[in-house]
Amino acid sequence: xxxxxxxxxxxxxxxxxxxxxxxxxxxxxxxxxxxxxxxxxxxxxxxxxxxxxxxxxxxxxxxxxxxxxxxxxxxxxxxxxxxxxxxxxxxxxxxxxxxxxxxxxxxxxxxxxxxxxxxxxxxxxxxxxxxxxxxxxxxxxxxxxxxxxxxx
Numbered sequence: 001x002x003x004x005x006x007x008x009x010x011x012x013x014x015x016x017x018x019x020x021x022x023x024x025x026x027x028x029x030x031x032x033x034x035x036x037x038x039x040x041x042x043x044x045x046x047x048x049x050x051x052x053x054x055x056x057x058x059x060x061x062x063x064x065x066x067x068x069x070x071x072x073x074x075x076x077x078x079x080x081x082x083x084x085x086x087x088x089x090x091x092x093x094x095x096x097x098x099x100x101x102x103x104x105x106x107x108x109x110x111x112x113x114x115x116x117x118x119x120x121x122x123x124x125x126x127x128x129x130x131x132x133x134x135x136x137x138x139x140x141x142x143x144x145x146x147x148x149x150x151x152x
Contacts, residue, residue, distance in 0.1 A: 013142070013144050013148070014141070014142060014145045015075060015078065015079075016137075016138075016141045017134070017137070017138035017141060018074065018078065018093055018094045019075070020137060020138070021094055021097040021098045021101055021134060022067075022071050022097045023071075024097070024101040024134075025100050025101035026064070026067050026071075028101050028104035028105070029063075029104065030060060030063075031104070031108055031111075032104040032107055032108060033045060033046055033056070033060075034046055037056075042056065042057055042058065042059060043057055045057055048100070048103065049100070055067075074089075077089055094138075098131065098134060102127050102130050102131065105123075105126045105127055105130045106123035106126045109126045
């Protein structure tokens with residue numbers, strides 16, 4: 001069974017967990033860049049992905065444009081593969097980007113809450129809180145999707 005149109009009202013719900021973590025990964029990557037990156041030179045990037053390093057090293061707009069194209073490619077494949085491959089593909093990208101985006105959470109939380117010395121914080125609490133948050137949102141979206149499927 002294919003999802004067909006990924007942007008229909010019902011299908012956006014089932015794809016929203018993947019979209020959510022991919023967007024978090026994009027935003028957290030940009031927010032997590034050091035001041036030197038934004039003020040002096042794009043060569044002072046902070047990124048774990050080798051491809052992300054290349055793109056961020058050129059310019060953040062190039063990184064954003066590539067990420068947008070990559071995201072639409074993931075959604076295109078997810079919506080055009082047959083079951084179970086669409087589910088396997090979506091789960092793989094969900095888990096990969098959930099892990100990738102979670103690596104930024106402690107540093108961003110330190111900046112957000114203006115914690116002077118983040119070494120005194122246990123990163124585990126921020127990361128597990130982030131996973132609980134994305135799990136709750138994902139569960140709500142999937143539950144609504146199942147209810148809508150049952151009613152149609």
